Amino acid sequence: MKRDDFLKHVAWTGGGIAWSLTGGGLFNAQRALAAGGPISFVQISDSHIGFARPENLDVIGTLEKTIAGINAMPVQPTFVVHTGDVTHLAKPAQFDTAKQILGTLKAPLIVLPGEHDVIGTPAAFFEAFRRSDAPKGWFSWDQGGAHFLSLVNVFNFEIDGKLGAEQIDFVEKDLAAQKSSTPIVVFAHVPLYALFPPWGWTTEDGSRVLAALRRFDAVTVLNGHIHQIVQHTDGNIRFATAASTAYPQPAPGTAAKPGPLKVPDSKLLSVLGYRSVEIARSAATITDHSLQT
Amino acid sequence: MGLQTALLGIVLTGGAHAAVPALLPAVATVHIKDFKYNPPALTVHVGDRVTFVNDDDEAHTVTSIDKSFDSEGLDTTGMWQHVFSKTGTYHYFCELHPYMKAAIVVLPAAPAK
Numbered sequence: 001m002k003r004d005d006f007l008k009h010v011a012w013t014g015g016g017i018a019w020s021l022t023g024g025g026l027f028n029a030q031r032a033l034a035a036g037g038p039i040s041f042v043q044i045s046d047s048h049i050g051f052a053r054p055e056n057l058d059v060i061g062t063l064e065k066t067i068a069g070i071n072a073m074p075v076q077p078t079f080v081v082h083t084g085d086v087t088h089l090a091k092p093a094q095f096d097t098a099k100q101i102l103g104t105l106k107a108p109l110i111v112l113p114g115e116h117d118v119i120g121t122p123a124a125f126f127e128a129f130r131r132s133d134a135p136k137g138w139f140s141w142d143q144g145g146a147h148f149l150s151l152v153n154v155f156n157f158e159i160d161g162k163l164g165a166e167q168i169d170f171v172e173k174d175l176a177a178q179k180s181s182t183p184i185v186v187f188a189h190v191p192l193y194a195l196f197p198p199w200g201w202t203t204e205d206g207s208r209v210l211a212a213l214r215r216f217d218a219v220t221v222l223n224g225h226i227h228q229i230v231q232h233t234d235g236n237i238r239f240a241t242a243a244s245t246a247y248p249q250p251a252p253g254t255a256a257k258p259g260p261l262k263v264p265d266s267k268l269l270s271v272l273g274y275r276s277v278e279i280a281r282s283a284a285t286i287t288d289h290s291l292q293t
Numbered sequence: 294m295g296l297q298t299a300l301l302g303i304v305l306t307g308g309a310h311a312a313v314p315a316l317l318p319a320v321a322t323v324h325i326k327d328f329k330y331n332p333p334a335l336t337v338h339v340g341d342r343v344t345f346v347n348d349d350d351e352a353h354t355v356t357s358i359d360k361s362f363d364s365e366g367l368d369t370t371g372m373w374q375h376v377f378s379k380t381g382t383y384h385y386f387c388e389l390h391p392y393m394k395a396a397i398v399v400l401p402a403a404p405a406k
Contacts (some may be wrong), residue, residue: 053350053369064332089352089366115389119366158358158391200392257328259351 008269038280039144042070042077042107043187045224046244048116049098054267055247055260059088063101064293066245066274069106077107077276078143083224083242084114085153086129089234090121095128113137113153114189114225122155138167140174141268142267146279147178151188153203161203163192170210175212183279184219191223191241194236196252213237219283226258228271240286243273269293317374318395319344323395325353325367330385330395337377347371354388363388 016264056062067147070080088093095117102109111129118125122137133139137152147169156162163171178184186192192206203209213219218238227249232239247259248271255261263271269291277286319342324331326348337343345355347367347385354363355373361383377383377399387393 051370055350089368091366116352116366119388120356120363139295157360158386159387160389160391200390257351259328 005050006260006278009198027198028228029118031202035140038181038278039146040075040077040276041276042073042080043083043222043224043234043242043275043277043292044070044080044245045083045189045242046114047082047098048085048088048244048246049101051246051260053247053260055262056272059096059246060101060293063098063230063245064104064267066272067101067104069289069291070107070274075274079108079110080105081110081150081222082112083187083222084112085116085244086111086125086225087117090117090119090124094270095124098130110150110151110187112189113154115156115160118154120293136167138170138188144279146185148185149174151176151192151209153184153188153190153192153206159204161206162200163188163209164204164260168205171209172212175216180215181217182280182283183282184213184216185277185279185284186213186219186221188221188223191230191239192221193232193239195230195232195239195241196224197222199252201252201258203226210234210237218284220277220284220286220287222275222277226252227261229275231286238286240274240275243271243288243290245272245274245291248272300398305349316344316372319374319400322346323355323386325355328353328356328387328390330393333395334397334398335344335396337401339378339380340376340399341399342374342376343372343397345373345375352389353393356388357383359383 044066048059086098101277113122113125138150140149151163151167153161153163156164190203191201192203192209194202216236221237221239223241226241227244227247229243230241249258249265250261273290275289276287320337321335322344323335324346328369338365345364347353347369350369352366352368354366367373380399380401383397
């Protein structure tokens with residue numbers, strides 16, 4: 001569904017016409033009418049198209065399985081956000097393959113880069129996923145009563161996990177214009193807090209953005225990069241990293257290095273997946289779905 | 294992992310019609326393994342060629358901080374060579390894992406014997 005179509009769809013339901021949905025979908029629709037929301041979206045991450053190792057010899061197949069799961073959701077998300085590392089080595093052919101697969105999503109797609117998407121240069125990433133409203137890569141928007149920020153913390157040449165002064169300035173000005181009661185949702189590839197610095201799982205200047213987020217009633221920060229689900233709450237800010245669609249990585253500090261983690265083939269789908277998020281007033285409901293059926 | 298495996302990797306990823314890059318003679322080889330460059334410090338002379346081989350299970354790069362050379366992404370078994378044409382100390386790192394650091398010192402060309 002194109003974004004314009006979706007907005008028309010929302011207007012139609014907002015007019016009080018009952019949705020012909022089943023189960024949770026109908027419940028959500030009713031709550032939406034009562035609260036002026038909610039908005040639901042899906043996060044996917046770390047597809048590493050081009051990866052070809054025993055940890056997952058079919059990253060195309062697992063991404064396709066992910067898309068099939070999302071397309072089969074009874075209520076289609078407002079959008080799907082891919083939080084980076086779409087490709088393994090930022091090769092144009094890898095972007096082409098990824099774009100082709102992601103193009104089969106029914107919902108509109110937002111893609112932000114991971115460090116694997118900008119090796120040497122971000123040119124191939126921008127060629128594949130440039131947005132006219134995000135000339136530098138980062139942008140914000142309002143949707144469904146929430147305020148969204150899509151950030152890029154992989155553009156620094158020598159440091160993964162850095163936003164840079166220009167982007168932080170953008171974030172501070174952007175947030176200054178928001179009411180503290182507005183739910184805020186932030187996307188970035190590398191975790192914005194110090195999740196595990198010895199493996200680079202942190203954003204060097206993330207604390208400045210977190211400081212600007214403190215005054216809000218409810219903030220949800222969603223990241224990728226570490227190929228596993230880690231949830232963490234710090235005051236008003238709820239952090240959650242996502243599973244990969246390609247292969248898992250070890251839990252922080254449980255291995256000598258953060259390389260790909262080999263799990264038995266029969267277990268692989270259980271550690272890959274996607275995440276649905278529903279934002280209603282001040283509450284974010286996060287549900288992780290594995291590819292295991 | 295031996296050189297034969299590295300060459301095989303190039304053949305497989307280069308496509309059926311791509312020429313197989315010949316491995317030119319090099320004075321030294323830096324192996325990338327367990328998120329480290331080995332050796333982490335190396336001294337060569339102007340004109341010397343150095344081979345870098347990724348023996349790790351993760352992709353890495355060989356990228357100089359002064360941007361004078363960059364392997365771009367090297368997948369497992371990936372290999373890259375560079376000829377050093379100027380004296381100096383070249384600090385390099387992995388763009389994907391920037392805490393991986395190493396250095397190569399390039400001395401004036403060795404006098405002919």
